[in-house]
Amino acid sequence: MSDMRTRDRAGSPMPVSFLLLAALLAVDAKAQTPPAVSHGPRATVIPGAIMPNYRAIVQLAAPAVVGITVTGSRKVSPQDWMPWPDEEPFSSLFKNLPRGTPPGERPFRGQGSGFIITPDGLVLTSAHVIQGAEQILVRLSDRREFKAQVLGADPLTDVAVLRVAGSNLPVVRLGRVDDLQVGDPVLAIGAPYGLEQTATQGIVSAKGRALPGESLVTFIQTDAAVNPGNSGGPLLDASGSVVGINAQIYSQSGGYQGLSFAIPIEVALRVKDQIVAHGRAQHARLGVSIQNLNQSLARSFGLDLPNGALVVGVARDSAARSAGLMAGDVITSVNGQRIDNAGDLGGRLALMAPGDTVQLTVWRNRAQRTVSVKLGRASDDTTTTPEQPVASPGQLGLRMRPLTSAEREAASLDGGGLMIVESTGQAALAGVQVGDVLLAVNGTPVSSVEQVRAIVARKPAAVALLIDRDGERLFVPVELD
Incomplete structure (x- = not known):
């Protein structure tokens, strides 16, 4: 971990x-x-004592x-x-x-x-x-x-x-x-x-x-x-x-x-x-990057309350990848113990050992499921790219283009992703920046502007954008209504 x-x-x-x-x-x-x-x-605690x-x-x-x-x-x-x-x-x-x-x-x-x-x-x-x-x-x-x-x-x-x-x-x-x-x-x-x-x-x-x-x-x-x-x-x-x-x-x-x-x-x-x-400590590794939810992100994923740990990235060759965890999953419990925030997940996993099998309750695509995970072990000249066509999916206020192969390799992506070349309106207010790489919308990986436009065309109240920014991944909620 x-x-x-x-x-x-x-x-x-x-x-x-x-x-x-x-x-x-x-x-x-x-x-x-x-x-x-x-x-x-x-020392004893006296019931009803003030101090x-x-x-x-x-x-x-x-x-x-x-x-x-x-x-x-x-x-x-x-x-x-x-x-x-x-x-x-x-x-x-x-x-x-x-x-x-x-x-x-x-x-x-x-x-x-x-x-x-x-x-x-x-x-x-x-x-x-x-x-x-x-x-x-x-x-x-x-x-x-x-x-x-x-x-x-x-x-x-x-x-x-x-x-x-x-x-x-x-x-x-x-x-x-x-x-x-x-x-x-x-x-x-x-x-x-x-x-x-x-x-x-x-x-x-x-x-x-x-x-x-x-x-x-x-x-x-x-x-x-x-x-x-x-x-x-x-x-x-x-x-x-x-x-x-x-x-x-x-x-x-x-x-x-x-x-x-x-x-x-x-x-x-x-x-x-x-x-x-053993002379040293061994730590379990799940292999995910996580963040807290807020109310806007919870709405984007169809949750009533912003509780749980939101997965923003899954490491290659990790226990999480083998178990099928995905960016956009919300982990709500570990072995039946509720997870209210990202810190809760870290605290629970810190008590686990490599090789332990844990049962994760996961919210994905507006439905709850159980995922069994066997935990791994923790390790302790510039060239210009050709201009790509840009397009805008409307309400979001974003202009994007597909990534070049060099940009995809720099971001350690197997495929997909859109480079944001202009951020205005609701997206800019939410904190989306030029140079961010859009990886997914509401948990759905995207590789073309048409995919983003199709999701926005359904007129959701809010969308959750999975962004890669300088190697760090985070979900950004964007209100659309």
Whole structure:
């Protein structure tokens, strides 16, 4: 499923970054050691209580939350080292001034968080916390320190498993994301900016949140204060059970802005089991690109509600292609579990293994069907073309021409497709652009303007155009009434 991508229609892009939360410190920075935290009573949720017992949650979980310090070295590029040339007239005045680090290896030190899940020393954290580490030190709340061994790290889910040589170590309780609802209180414990055993609280803002990038994870979104250094620490529910690993923040400033994201614990435990058993994680691959539906797209496909994951592309030699999935299919459930959006599909498939057979409920051509899929394994001079005749299918406001063989090859198309050379009217308002390649209308592949004109002649209220734009595929709904 490494090629399954989600795409939402949105407004103008904002200069926003998704930040991995391991705090990189100076080489000579000194870690702060927190006071010991005693083992407390088991946290309970009191029916009808307005607020959870945060003190009991912290006392329950904090002893098993660890600070992680990593050291190593990184390469410094020659561009960072600019010696003064001898022929420079003022070189004698500046030669003794610092000019950066000479090219080569440069030591670094970083900090993150983690938590112990077994009494014999298995620790979960984020993969980016330990990336490039040559030595890893794990520090417990009672000030004991252990050197850690990396059992494995999985960049596609950002989960890493460490082992420390201990016994009878405190452990966290493990919860279930399925039991978590939007609005539920949550608590994060970690080491933001090296301040270990810091506890913050918030609520679940959303579940199944897909973020840009190559991650296979759909995240738990919260407003708990999470900052660099929290990464790898636990997200706890109101009973004190771990429901996620804090991993990313959404920020314009580099610090906390009320948007934090955690890896669901079920995904992390599945990766952990595979790493412990095989030394690495294996991920299932369906082989589709998907996007969310909106009301206009739902109308185009004959759906009453915009629920499900809309398939916009099917990879060659993939499980989806073998099972007969097509662009324009709407996946509404996996093994009987409802799929409300593209993130839901990603979340369900992240818990599957290569070779698993899943039953997909698919909406196609205004009818529901069941498709059985055996999941595959994820991998981790200009010439001018002759002018082609153009034509317009009327209400859409588009002028198009057939693709040349070179254009078809560049777009990785077996056949069909129309190059859009002018976009006006309803199509332009919907966001269709000159240079887009029209692949299908309402799920029907098109290779001629006459096909498009015939579909529009039926006077539908809206049509869904499958567009290829710079190698990315998306459905664009166009209202016609």
